[in-house]
Amino acid sequence: MHRETVMAFCLFSLLLGGCSSKEEKALLQVYNKEKVYYKKLLHTEKAQLYDANETKVLLTATYLYSQTDVPKEKDKRDEVFIIGLYMEDEEVARFTAGDFNLTLNGETPKSVKILKKADKRLKNIPFITDWGDYFEVVFPYTLSMKFDLVFNSETYGVKKLHFAKKAKYVFTKEAF
Numbered sequence: 123m124h125r126e127t128v129m130a131f132c133l134f135s136l137l138l139g140g141c142s143s144k145e146e147k148a149l150l151q152v153y154n155k156e157k158v159y160y161k162k163l164l165h166t167e168k169a170q171l172y173d174a175n176e177t178k179v180l181l182t183a184t185y186l187y188s189q190t191d192v193p194k195e196k197d198k199r200d201e202v203f204i205i206g207l208y209m210e211d212e213e214v215a216r217f218t219a220g221d222f223n224l225t226l227n228g229e230t231p232k233s234v235k236i237l238k239k240a241d242k243r244l245k246n247i248p249f250i251t252d253w254g255d256y257f258e259v260v261f262p263y264t265l266s267m268k269f270d271l272v273f274n275s276e277t278y279g280v281k282k283l284h285f286a287k288k289a290k291y292v293f294t295k296e297a298f
Contacts, residue, residue: 163248169281182206182249201261208254223274226261
């Protein structure tokens, strides 16, 4: 009796394990096709700055960090972000002129480059829109595994975006 039960269980497991629905296969194909996009989505944060409950500035930031085989103590790569900026009232030139300030753990950027809409680096970046302006922002290497990107506007206030070199849930069980 015991042998028959074990055989029935094995046969049932084999039948269930070998079956997958068309929907599952389709989802896996879509995921594999868009894998780079989804990985970058995990490293993307969004902030909105308001004036009288109306969005005046929309900021998206994607951290372009990737794991390497280089030992942690030798990995001194700069911290690179793609920043998307939509301002309802302001000119983009003012972003670089000083009305807006962007820091990473209190450090100012090493460089800020305006990206053209056709730039290939924007291809797999989440939340790309026709009305936004995009920048590659490079900060000096930071030893910290988690850090804050702070966007400060003299007109609309401050927003803090939380990033990490590892998955955020590794550091805390609480939401950021």
